[in-house]
Each structure stands twice: as structure tokens, then as C-alpha cells.
Amino acid sequence: MWLIRKIALRTPEIVGSPRAFFAAIVLAVVWLVVGPIAGFSDTWLLWPSAIASVVTFLIVFSLQYTQNRDTRAIQLKLDEILRASETARTQLVKLERLSDEELGQVEQEIIELREQESEEG
Numbered sequence: 001m002w003l004i005r006k007i008a009l010r011t012p013e014i015v016g017s018p019r020a021f022f023a024a025i026v027l028a029v030v031w032l033v034v035g036p037i038a039g040f041s042d043t044w045l046l047w048p049s050a051i052a053s054v055v056t057f058l059i060v061f062s063l064q065y066t067q068n069r070d071t072r073a074i075q076l077k078l079d080e081i082l083r084a085s086e087t088a089r090t091q092l093v094k095l096e097r098l099s100d101e102e103l104g105q106v107e108q109e110i111i112e113l114r115e116q117e118s119e120e121g
Helices: 002-015 018-037 042-084 100-120
Strands: none
Touching: 002 018, 002 042, 018 042
16 A cells, blocks of 8 residues: 555656656657657557546556645644634534534624724724
């Protein structure tokens, strides 16, 4: 499992790098150059499509894993800040686990608090 996690965390760094972009351009140019040699055959047309589909499929899962992990880390950091602040409402910790209706209620409470503070200030 550690190997999968390591690959999943490293993939966005690699794919989002200038080197990866340059490699994609080089591959596209090579593919275009090989076209006349291959007689613009159906195989020549289909292999980039097949490879792109598989790579896209794998990268989507990798990026989703990384995004979920980053979001979780950010939530934990925010929860720690709320917990450490004396004036913060600690019931806001784990707010991301509330239902949409409950989130709407909290949002409305915060809007009302903000309006009260602006009227007083």
C-alpha cells in the first residue's frame, strides 16, 4: 500500500512539471513525423488515443487521491487553529462532516454575526 501512496503523491508533481509538458510535445512531434512513414494507418491514428485514455484514467485517480489528502490536511490545520483560539467557536471543528442543511444553518449564523458586528462597529 505504501508504494501506491508514494506513486499517487508523486504523480501530480511529475505530470504538472515543465519536463512532462515538453515530453508530451516531443511525443506529439514524433507521432506526426511517423505518420507518413506509417502511411497514416488506422493503427497510427488509434495508438495515441488509446494511450491517452489509459493515462488520463490513471491520472484522474491519482489527482483525486492527492486532492482528498490535501483537503484533509487543510481541514486538520484549520481545526487546530479553531481549537487553539480562545474566541473561536470550537463546535466549528469537523464542520465539513455536517449535512448541506446544517452547513446552510451555520453559514446563515455567520452571516448574521458579521452583519451584527458591522452594525456595531
